Amino acid sequence: MIQVEGLTKRYGERTAINKLTFHADKGEIVGFLGPNGAGKTTTMRILTGYMPPSEGKASVAGFDLLTQSLEVRKRVGYLPENVPLYPEMSVVQYLDFMAELRQVPNRNERVDEVMEVVHIADRAESFVSNLSKGLRQRVGLAQALLHKPEVLILDEPMEGLDPQQQIEVKRLLREVGAAQTVMLSTHILAHAQELCDRVIIINGGQIVAEDTPDRLSAQIAGGRRLQLEVDGDGDGLLAELRALPGLSSVRVVADGRFEIETAPGPDVRPLIASTVVGGGWKLLELRRERLSLEEIFIQLTREEAEAAAAAETGAPLAEGQAPGSDSAAG
Amino acid sequence: MRNAWTVAKREFNMYFASPVAYAVAFGLLLVQGLFFYADFGSSVLFGAPPDPTRSVSLFVTLLLFFAPAITMRLMAEEQRTGTLELLLTAPVREWELVTGKWLAAFGFVGLLVILNATYAVILSRFVTPGLDVGSLAAAYVGLFLAAGAMLAIGVFGSSLFSNQIAAFFAIMGLVLVMWVISYPVQNETGLLASVLKHLSFSDHYYTNFLSGVVNLTDVVYFVTVIVLFLFLAARVVESRRWR
Ligand SMILES: Nc1ncnc2c1ncn2[C@@H]1O[C@H](COP(=O)(O)OP(=O)(O)OP(=O)(O)O)[C@@H](O)[C@H]1O
Numbered sequence: 290m291i292q293v294e295g296l297t298k299r300y301g302e303r304t305a306i307n308k309l310t311f312h313a314d315k316g317e318i319v320g321f322l323g324p325n326g327a328g329k330t331t332t333m334r335i336l337t338g339y340m341p342p343s344e345g346k347a348s349v350a351g352f353d354l355l356t357q358s359l360e361v362r363k364r365v366g367y368l369p370e371n372v373p374l375y376p377e378m379s380v381v382q383y384l385d386f387m388a389e390l391r392q393v394p395n396r397n398e399r400v401d402e403v404m405e406v407v408h409i410a411d412r413a414e415s416f417v418s419n420l421s422k423g424l425r426q427r428v429g430l431a432q433a434l435l436h437k438p439e440v441l442i443l444d445e446p447m448e449g450l451d452p453q454q455q456i457e458v459k460r461l462l463r464e465v466g467a468a469q470t471v472m473l474s475t476h477i478l479a480h481a482q483e484l485c486d487r488v489i490i491i492n493g494g495q496i497v498a499e500d501t502p503d504r505l506s507a508q509i510a511g512g513r514r515l516q517l518e519v520d521g522d523g524d525g526l527l528a529e530l531r532a533l534p535g536l537s538s539v540r541v542v543a544d545g546r547f548e549i550e551t552a553p554g555p556d557v558r559p560l561i562a563s564t565v566v567g568g569g570w571k572l573l574e575l576r577r578e579r580l581s582l583e584e585i586f587i588q589l590t591r592e593e594a595e596a597a598a599a600a601e602t603g604a605p606l607a608e609g610q611a612p613g614s615d616s617a618a619g
Numbered sequence: 620m621r622n623a624w625t626v627a628k629r630e631f632n633m634y635f636a637s638p639v640a641y642a643v644a645f646g647l648l649l650v651q652g653l654f655f656y657a658d659f660g661s662s663v664l665f666g667a668p669p670d671p672t673r674s675v676s677l678f679v680t681l682l683l684f685f686a687p688a689i690t691m692r693l694m695a696e697e698q699r700t701g702t703l704e705l706l707l708t709a710p711v712r713e714w715e716l717v718t719g720k721w722l723a724a725f726g727f728v729g730l731l732v733i734l735n736a737t738y739a740v741i742l743s744r745f746v747t748p749g750l751d752v753g754s755l756a757a758a759y760v761g762l763f764l765a766a767g768a769m770l771a772i773g774v775f776g777s778s779l780f781s782n783q784i785a786a787f788f789a790i791m792g793l794v795l796v797m798w799v800i801s802y803p804v805q806n807e808t809g810l811l812a813s814v815l816k817h818l819s820f821s822d823h824y825y826t827n828f829l830s831g832v833v834n835l836t837d838v839v840y841f842v843t844v845i846v847l848f849l850f851l852a853a854r855v856v857e858s859r860r861w862r
């Protein structure tokens with residue numbers, strides 16, 4: 290449904306996305322995950338026909354993006370990042386306008402239907418300027434669904450929604466995603482994990498990882514970090530911990546506080562706990578730290594840079610010399 | 620074309636949702652009312668028959684200032700708020716978009732012209748042999764064409780900016796240039812002079828339409844200006860995609 294090959298977009302000197310290649314199939318929900326400035330919005334703007342790429346090919350819903358943009362636009366529903374709406378129109382006026390522009394048959398019924406779907410029907414007559422951020426987000430979503438698009442492209446659809454609505458929207462997207470293609474971007478790993486069949490992680494305009502959420506999180510969970518705190522200064526514990534199998538590094542943070550990186554494999558927490566207690570220390574806390582998305586990116590990009598450095602044999606490499614790390618640092 | 624109509628309908632309605640439209644209508648009609656009153660008064664005093672085309676030519680002159688006010692927001696606001704993103708990712712072509720915008724502005728001015736025509740109707744009740752309907756009709760045809768041209772320039776100027784005030788002054792500058800472009804060569808002949816005279820609004824408007832003549836060349840001229848500037852506006856919108 291979405292086929293992208295070597296997609297590159299440059300804004301003057303800055304390369305926003307660099308040779309992206311990926312695809313999204315019918316009936317698939319693909320998550321586009323990345324930190325600020327990664328190039329998510331840029332990619333989506335290209336795929337919706339808002340702007341052309343500098344290089345590369347893409348086809349959406351079976352039509353070439355460059356030569357058949359109008360056909361693509363007919364079949365794509367798009368929720369832009371900050372949901373631009375006309376403040377001086379009411380919700381129903383706005384949706385009716387968009388439906389007319391998209392030449393939706395049975396306009397009035399469809400507008401009512403879509404307002405029900407996103408739970409905005411009770412605010413139909415409200416002016417957009419009087420809506421809260423979350424409500425505007427729903428209007429934007431309604432607008433994207435109006436013409437029953439084959440491909441739905443949503444730029445941060447969960448942004449500004451309350452938890453109840455997030456659940457509703459996830460349910461809705463799963464429903465839509467069963468038959469159509471959905472591509473959504475987010476910063477929040479949990480959303481992607483819950484919702485997507487496949488996740489593409491993008492950083493500095495390049496794809497750094499692409500897999501199912503399960504496999505991705507297993508890969509990410511490999512390097513789990515633990516926080517350990519014992520009563521007192523924990524003298525001698527460091528040596529004992531270092532002797533344990535399954536730990537890749539142990540660091541003293543403060544007196545009695547340790548930071549432990551675990552290697553991929555079985556959970557080592559019972560082992561650590563018994564070591565601490567068995568050695569006569571008083572265990573205050575043993576906590577598994579969740580790696581934040583940002584840390585995952587740092588980890589992923591560092592791996593990339595190291596791999597690139599290793600590949601370039603002979604040349605003495607300084608830190609951050611590998612391609613891509615420049616933009617990642619900026 | 621259907622899309623242009625959809626855009627036009629929305630934009631036309633938006634005129635009545637914003638105070639700018641009412642302010643423009645108020646200003647235009649107020650100035651015209653004053654002039655009408657003065658005209659009417661002087662013709663009573665001196666016994667000369669009032670000239671009904673005068674309110675039409677006044678309208679055109681006032682449009683120099685009001686056309687920018689009517690058109691400045693059309694594209695600039697879409698660009699500022701980002702709503703252009705939704706229009707350009709809908710199956711709408713650039714020319715449909717700018718044509719729709721222009722139609723809306725044209726419709727709004729059309730409404731003002733109808734209000735303006737009440738002056739002619741009032742006059743016709745006071746002039747004994749009746750008004751010269753032919754020359755008045757020619758003046759109105761010219762008014763519509765000149766207004767259309769100014770509004771097309773407005774749509775173009777508005778597409779250049781995402782700031783309404785910047786758009787306003789750019790449009791006013793463009794319209795004024797088109798208006799006075801032949802002034803420096805008014806009494807000259809030669810190639811340059813004749814080219815500039817052909818390009819000028821005033822040479823096409825005042826010399827013929829206001830003297831009751833509808834000339835094909837003048838009609839073609841104004842239609843060309845309209846098409847040209849809408850074409851340019853569409854190109855500007857398109858070029859924004861490439862940035
Ligand atoms: N119109 C523009 N002109 C110049 N540079 C731009 C433009 N739009 C985006 N960029 C740059 O391109 C890069 C990618 O931006 P993009 O908006 O695609 O990121 P994003 O992944 O959507 O980020 P966020 O999570 O903050 O929304 C950034 O470095 C940004 O500064």
Ligand SMILES: [Mg+2]
Binds near residue numbers: 329330331370444
């Ligand atoms: Mg973005």
